[in-house]
Amino acid sequence: MSxxxxxxxxxxxxxxxxxxxxxxxxxxxxxxDVAAGEIVVILGESGSGKSTLLRCLGGQxxxxxxxxxxxxxxxxLQAIWALEEEERIRLLRSHAGFIQQRPQDGLRMNVTAGxxxxxxxxxxxxxxxxxxxxxxxxAIEGVEIxxxxxxxxxxxxxxxxxxxxxxxxSLVKRPKLLLMDEPTGGLDVSVQAKVLDLLRKLVRxxxxxxxxxxxxxxxxxxxxxxxxxxxSGAIVEDGIADQILDDPHHxxxxxxxxxxxxx
Ligand code: ADP
Ligand code: MG
Numbered sequence: 001m002s003x004x005x006x007x008x009x010x011x012x013x014x015x016x017x018x019x020x021x022x023x024x025x026x027x028x029x030x031x032x033d034v035a036a037g038e039i040v041v042i043l044g045e046s047g048s049g050k051s052t053l054l055r056c057l058g059g060q061x062x063x064x065x066x067x068x069x070x071x072x073x074x075x076x077l078q079a080i081w082a083l084e085e086e087e088r089i090r091l092l093r094s095h096a097g098f099i100q101q102r103p104q105d106g107l108r109m110n111v112t113a114g115x116x117x118x119x120x121x122x123x124x125x126x127x128x129x130x131x132x133x134x135x136x137x138x139a140i141e142g143v144e145i146x147x148x149x150x151x152x153x154x155x156x157x158x159x160x161x162x163x164x165x166x167x168x169x170s171l172v173k174r175p176k177l178l179l180m181d182e183p184t185g186g187l188d189v190s191v192q193a194k195v196l197d198l199l200r201k202l203v204r205x206x207x208x209x210x211x212x213x214x215x216x217x218x219x220x221x222x223x224x225x226x227x228x229x230x231x232s233g234a235i236v237e238d239g240i241a242d243q244i245l246d247d248p249h250h251x252x253x254x255x256x257x258x259x260x261x262x263x
Contacts (some may be wrong), residue, residue, distance in 0.1 A: 097170030
C-alpha cells in the first residue's frame with residue numbers, strides 16, 4: 001500500500017509468539033496492523049491459532065515474545081504487555097471490545113439484556129440511572145431488538161439475538177477497536193448473513209476498527225477491507241481483500257479460494 005496514506009494505526013502487532021507447555025508454537029512471529037476504521041479479517045482453518053492470537057491481543061493471554069500495541073486516548077500506541085496490569089485493563093476496557101463466538105462467554109446470562117449493555121458504561125464511570133436506561137434502550141434498538149426486551153434475560157433470546165446483544169454491549173462504550181472471534185460461527189446459516197450485515201453497518205457508521213478471525217471465507221468476502229491468511233500459526237498472506245480473493249499468491253490461499261468456488 002505504498003504511496004497511499006493510511007489512517008493512523010489503532011492496533012500494531014510485531015513478532016508475536018506463543019506456545020503452550022510441551023507444545024509446538026501456536027503463534028509464530030505474527031506481525032500485523034489495523035488502521036482506524038479498517039475491517040481486517042484473519043482467515044485460517046481450525047487449529048491455526050486464531051483464538052490464541054486474539055486472546056493475546058485482548059489481554060487474556062500473555063505472549064511469549066513480541067509487542068501488542070493499542071492506541072490510547074492521546075493517540076499513542078501503547079505496548080499493552082509492558083503496562084502494569086491495572087493500566088492494561090483500563091486501556092483495553094475503554095478502547096477495545098471483544099466479541100466471543102459463544103454469546104454465553106461474552107454476556108452475563110443471569111442479568112437482563114439492559115444490564116448487560118450498561119455494565120460496560122458503569123465500568124467507565126457513567127452512574128446516572130435515567131441515562132443508562134435510555135442508552136440501553138437505544139443500543140438494543142440499534143441492533144434491531146425491540147426496546148421492550150431490555151428487561152428480559154439473554155437466555156430467553158435466540159442465538160442470533162444473543163449475538164446482537166453481545167455486539168450492542170461491546171459497541172455502547174464506543175471502542176476504537178473491536179476484536180471478534182468467529183462471531184457468527186455458532187449461528188444457523190440463515191441468521192449468519194443478517195448478523196454480518198448488521199455488524200458491517202454498525203462498524204462502518206461508528207468507524208470502529210475491526211479485527212475478526214474466522215475459518216469461513218464467506219465472512220471474509222462479506223466484511224473484509226483486508227484479509228490476512230493464517231496457516232499453522234504463521235501469516236502466509238496479507239493484503240487488500242479484493243486482491244486476495246481475485247488473485248491469491250500463496251498456494252494455501254489459492255487452495256482456500258478455489259475450494260470454496262468449487263463447493
Ligand atoms: P483456532 O482458534 O484457529 O481454532 P486455537 O488458537 O484455538 O486455534 O488453537 C491453536 C492450537 O493451540 C491448537 O492446537 C490448540 O489445541 C492449542 N491450544 C489452544 N489453547 C490452548 C491451551 N490453553 N493449552 C494448550 N494448548 C492450547
Ligand atoms: Mg478458535
